Amino acid sequence: MKIYPASLTEMYVEWDLQGETFTIYRSTSPTSGFEKLAEFVVQPFFIDKSVNLYDENITYYYRVEGFSAGVKISEAGPDTLEYVEKDNVANKVIYESKVLLKQMKNPPVFFLLKRRVGMPCPNCYNPITKRIKFPNCQVCGGTGVLSGYHDPIAARISQDVSQMIVASDAYDSDKTALTPIRAWTANFPRLHPEDVMVDIMNQRFKIVGVTPRTKSQYLIRQVLDLVPLEKGNSAYSVPVDRRMKPIV
């Protein structure tokens, strides 16, 4: 489990746990008093918007449980921030970055976060070699894990989207040697290499690099390196409702 301040009033909690849905609990004591913040969460993260990091006397502890078909199959925590520094300037810069992204009025993009742990894909995963048999498996999106991506999340990026629509046949799938396209997004959702970005035209890109821009311990924004995926890539098999509203 990883816990970051997303601003002085928001905490970002992230986990790698098995489960289709997750329940998140919080307490100000590591041993008791955990109350349920949310359940049936399908993403591997939660943004707690009811924290007050201005008050340095409060410590927040989080626990997460993963469920499959109503049965608890995993858990993590209690965990907390290792170090809290109140940084009003970082807080302001985070806010201004989000305002800037909104003002650009770019069409939203959709992130498919790769499922990092889960049930092995019955179609392509070989339990003996512990490898996938076909990289373009349509069942798991080539991840080797059943339902290989979490549900899409709409967000904003700064990049003229028209520049991003490139002839995909100029690229050799994942093995491209060409310079990736750069874009930046706000501080959440936290992105990782191998997550996928979908633009409003349904062009799909693999995130090959994420460079955080930080101040103190605060993540201000994330600079992304993106490589277009060929139309035949299995990431195209994940449905995305492109009318979804951005979370930031």
Ligand SMILES: [Zn+2]
């Ligand atoms: Zn598969």
